[in-house]
Amino acid sequence: MRGFVYNGLPARVLFGEGSLARLGEEIGRLGLRRVLLLSTPQQGGSVAEIARALRDRAAGVFTEATMHTPVAVTERALAAVAAAGADGVVAIGGGSTTGLGKAIALRTGLPQIVVPTTYAGSEMTPILGETEGGVKTTLRNLAVLPRTVIYDVALTLGLPPALSAVSGLNAMAHAVEALYAEDRNPIVDLMAAEAIRALAGALPVIVERPSDRAMRADALYGAWLAGICLGSVGMALHHKLCHTLGGAFDLPHAETHAVVLPHAVAYNAAAAPDAMAAVAGALGAEDAAAGLAALARRVGAPTSLRELGMPEAGLERAVELALANPYGNPRPLTAAGLRALIAAAWAGAAPGGDPGQKGARR
Ligand code: NAD
Secondary structure, rough: OOOOOOOOOOEEEEEEOHHHHHHHHHHOOOOOOEEEOOOOOOOOHHHHHHHHHHHHHHHEEOOOOOOOEEHHHHHHHHHHHHHOOOOOEEEEEOHHHHHHHHHHHHHHHHOOEEOOOOOOOHHHHHHHEEEOEEEEEEEOHHHHHHOEEEHHHHHOOOOHHHHHHHHHHHHHHHHHHOOOOOOOHHHHHHHHHHHHHHHHHHHHHHHHHOOOOOHHHHHHHHHHHHHHHHHOOOHHHHHHHHHHHHHHHHOOOHHHHHHHHHHHHHHHHHHHHHHHHHHHHHHHHHHHHHHHHHHHOOOOOOOOOOOOOOHHHHHHHHHHHHHOOOOOOOOOEEEEEHHHHHHHHHHOOOOOOOOOEEOOOO
């Protein structure tokens, strides 16, 4: 075995159906008296109910969490924290709500508890992406890590099937890229393969039976592991592309991951054979990229950047942006290679295939 460096990230995790009932106890465990709950506008009603159950431990609910953590929203949330006299925050929701909790923790040092309701995995990472003036910047700081994460499958039962599929593929992307990360290590490899296995088994069932609790639990478990992968090792071409495309063309986060993943994997296939074997093995497929494309199709995820709203005329700009400040990647990045990859993803062609042959090998 080759030598490696492993950095464990501190986290206290409560996993299991009904674990939300322990939120009050966890707030007490951290020595907090009054916490501000955070949510998106869409989840405000269910989070208000959770606040009521906490009685005087809840200082209120701030319901403005927004995709990509705009600094203007964070500033309003900081004012709400101060006005409520809160000594901690509880983020209940997906990556957008978790991002707001992290942004508050970064600026105030207040402890946070996160209750994830999607598969994005942000709660396991020291990464925070924020937007200001239309520009997204990403930082890494251990100060944004939650003190406690409560994974209660009951909160994921209402995640619509289409969102479950793309959110699950977003999680899978973290695990896939961890397997060929420059700083990969055998511990994270184990978690990555297990995450892919759990998600690949669960997602097709969830889109057919969204209230299947056993499969929902498997998906949440896979998402947790995938989040650890994202937080522990460096990501590569796939995450760089999604970051770039999402920012430049205002594309939806999880959907962009779902479209790009098989193409990024096909691009790297020859340069990372061990990772490809691990991905294929965990998927139960012969080929990693084709297996990921087949899974995406099976769960009804979008398959082209065109359908997500990227203009065809944006292709050259996307290539330029992807080449600027590239992340480490097993296969060197070339303009021609990236052009072919993005063109295939835009058209919904087979991964590694000819953009003129839509779905040729799917
Ligand atoms: P999201 O948090 O934006 O949620 C999408 C929508 O689904 C929202 O309207 C939300 O209210 C709703 N929703 C969430 N859970 C639900 C449920 N159980 N039932 C019904 N509706 C529900 O989406 P996301 O994909 O979880 O997060 C995306 C954001 O997270 C992006 O801004 C992305 O950059 C960030 N992210 C950050 C990291 C990190 O490590 N920093 C990792 C992954 C994602």
